[in-house]
Amino acid sequence: MPVLAAALPTLPLVMTYPVFDPIAIALGPIAIRWYALAYIGGIVLGWLYARSIIRNEKLWGGAAPMTPTDFDDFILWVTLGIILGGRTGYVLFYNLDYFARHPMEIFELWKGGMSFHGGFLGCVIAVLAFGRSRGIPVLSLGDVTCAVGPIGLLLGRIANFINSELWGRPADASVPWAMVFPNGGPLPRHPSQLYEAGLEGILLFIILAVAIRAGALKRPGLIIGIFATCYGLARITGEFFREPDPQLGFLWGGLTMGMILSVPMIVAGLGFIVVACRRGERERDLP
Numbered sequence: 612m613p614v615l616a617a618a619l620p621t622l623p624l625v626m627t628y629p630v631f632d633p634i635a636i637a638l639g640p641i642a643i644r645w646y647a648l649a650y651i652g653g654i655v656l657g658w659l660y661a662r663s664i665i666r667n668e669k670l671w672g673g674a675a676p677m678t679p680t681d682f683d684d685f686i687l688w689v690t691l692g693i694i695l696g697g698r699t700g701y702v703l704f705y706n707l708d709y710f711a712r713h714p715m716e717i718f719e720l721w722k723g724g725m726s727f728h729g730g731f732l733g734c735v736i737a738v739l740a741f742g743r744s745r746g747i748p749v750l751s752l753g754d755v756t757c758a759v760g761p762i763g764l765l766l767g768r769i770a771n772f773i774n775s776e777l778w779g780r781p782a783d784a785s786v787p788w789a790m791v792f793p794n795g796g797p798l799p800r801h802p803s804q805l806y807e808a809g810l811e812g813i814l815l816f817i818i819l820a821v822a823i824r825a826g827a828l829k830r831p832g833l834i835i836g837i838f839a840t841c842y843g844l845a846r847i848t849g850e851f852f853r854e855p856d857p858q859l860g861f862l863w864g865g866l867t868m869g870m871i872l873s874v875p876m877i878v879a880g881l882g883f884i885v886v887a888c889r890r891g892e893r894e895r896d897l898p
Contacts, residue, residue, distance in 0.1 A: 653763025700729010765812025
């Protein structure tokens, strides 16, 4: 009997996954999913936080280079940037072969499939286009946009957890909070969605908020740089626990697509930080 017990694998203590209904609100034929609510909530809460930042002259060392009304108008632009960029990034970076064979499914957003890195590029385009059209300094507009970004990231990762998607790699006996996800097979896995929510959402929000209180908005582009650098580091850390997308798997040297796409963000972010610190304060910011 002892020999048999020794031959059995040691499994981690498994927490019960709290199964959620992916539909948050159902009104007759209309169904609103948690993922949609995460996007809506992130945009609304981010918009409110951005308005409070813009109104606080102490953070800018004077009047902000934009008004709350300007940001009100910008919301539509950035929302389109997030959605179109996120979907385009997913198609190009994560599942190009499939969508090349099924092009009409590119427009079926309700089936899921969004890329943060694509959404980030969409936001960059929205910032550049709106800032130029309104004569608003694009670096300062980008700073405010990045400052509120972690709110959406936090809610989005929580929605991933609720949907039982983007779960983690199999966990060993040292992870007592491992979970068996309904569509993740029989093995206990890291709840990597919650790890990413903590890193990309809560921790990144705190870092940016502290930087803003320390006067970072007076140096245009500094918050952009801190966001890009810290997000890239947080994403790479989270990828060590997250199961790669099945259609891609592990790439060169055990890297994942999320890791590879985050490296340019870190490099660009560090560049923004150096340039912002050298350029001086906001009076030198140009539209």
